[in-house]
Amino acid sequence: xxxxxxxxxxxxxxxxxxxxxxxxxxxxxxxxxxxxxxxxxxxxxxxxxxxxxxxxxxxxxxxxxxxxxxxxxxxxxxxxxxxxxxxxxxxxxxxxxxxxxxxxxxxxxxxxxxxxxxxxxxxxxxxxxxxxxxxxxxxxxxxxxxxxxxxxxxxxxxxxxxxxxxxxxxxxxxxxxxxxxxxxxxxxxxxxxxxxxxxxxxxxxxxxxxxxxxxxxxxxx
Numbered sequence: 691x692x693x694x695x696x697x698x699x700x701x702x703x704x705x706x707x708x709x710x711x712x713x714x715x716x717x718x719x720x721x722x723x724x725x726x727x728x729x730x731x732x733x734x735x736x737x738x739x740x741x742x743x744x745x746x747x748x749x750x751x752x753x754x755x756x757x758x759x760x761x762x763x764x765x766x767x768x769x770x771x772x773x774x775x776x777x778x779x780x781x782x783x784x785x786x787x788x789x790x791x792x793x794x795x796x797x798x799x800x801x802x803x804x805x806x807x808x809x810x811x812x813x814x815x816x817x818x819x820x821x822x823x824x825x826x827x828x829x830x831x832x833x834x835x836x837x838x839x840x841x842x843x844x845x846x847x848x849x850x851x852x853x854x855x856x857x858x859x860x861x862x863x864x865x866x867x868x869x870x871x872x873x874x875x876x877x878x879x880x881x882x883x884x885x886x887x888x889x890x891x892x893x894x895x896x897x898x899x900x901x902x903x904x905x906x907x908x909x910x911x
Contacts, residue, residue: 698747698750698751698753699734699738699750701785701786702734702750702756702779702786703731703734703735704731705779705786705789705904706727706730706731706734706758706777706779706789707727707728707730707731716886719883719886722883723791723883723886723887726760726775726776726777726791727777727789729760729761730758730759730760730776730777731758732760733758733759733760733761733809733810733811733862734756734758734811736809736862737809737811737860737861737862741842742841742842743841743842744841744842745811745813745839745841745842745860746840746841746842747842749813749815749839749840749858750813752815753781753813753814753815754780754781754814754815754816754817754819754820755778755779755780755781755813755814755819755820755823755898756778756779756780756811756812756813756814757776757777757778757792757811757812757814757877758776758777758778758809758810758811758812759774759775759776759792759794759809759810759811759812760774760776760809761774761807761808761809762774762776762794762807762808762809762810773794773795774793774794774795774810775791775792775793775794775880775883776791776792776794776810777789777790777791777792778790778792778812778823778898779898780814780820780823780824780898780899780900782899782900783900784900785900787897787898787899787900787902788897788900788902788903788904788905789897789904790879790884790894790897790898791879791880791883791884791887792877792878792879792880793877793878793879793880794875794876794877794878795875795876796874796875796876807863808861808862808863809861809862809863810859810860810861811859811860811861812836812857812858812859812860812877813839813857813858813859813860814856814857815855815856815857815858816856818856819834819856819857822834822856823877823894823898824894824895824898824899825894826878826879826893826894826895827876827877827878827879828876828877828878829874829875829876829877830857830872830873830874830875830876830877831872831873831874831875834856834857835854835855835856835857836855836856836857836858836859836872836873837854837855837857837858837859838858838859838860839858839859839860840858857872859872879893879894884897887905888902888905
């Protein structure tokens with residue numbers, strides 16, 4: 691079966707493409723959150739669309755959480771920086787959790803020059819990484835170990851798909867797969883967008899442990 695038809699892939703695309711027309715958000719917030727959800731689904735689908743370079747089935751099956759940051763801005767002149775917003779969902783006993791808005795900034799991207807927009811997918815591989823994420827603030831490199839994830843064409847090279855890292859990253863810029871260095875970057879809960887989406891500043895823990903239902907469209911009857 692082709693990887694793009696994998697049930698986990700379909701579930702995640704469905705989750706990230708929901709339309710958050712919630713009664714709590716303003717029209718501008720609705721449009722922004724809806725676009726982010728659609729862009730996240732497209733970014734994930736684009737990374738999965740080239741089977742040899744896609745996230746291996748074994749990595750997705752073992753994933754504790756999946757975060758997607760579409761069009762994250764990457765700028766580097768000797769040293770680098772990044773900023774982006776996205777969504778994250780975690781695996782629960784009842785399936786995948788409702789999505790939680792996230793924000794990431796900072797970091798060094800190595801000796802690069804210029805800037806580009808990068809679609810980034812992050813896979814949390816173990817319980818330790820999930821607990822760091824649930825704390826609502828994660829710093830890569832010092833608190834959470836991060837590594838470039840194995841690709842489908844290399845899936846059989848290692849018996850351990852996590853490669854001993856808490857976070858595996860997959861990224862793509864303008865149709866080209868690129869490497870990322872997230873050391874020094876911080877991922878936090880986006881409190882403003884969480885409140886716009888759910889009507890309250892719910893904690894990462896409540897959302898990602900399945901204690902919160904998916905946002906629903908307002909009742910128009």
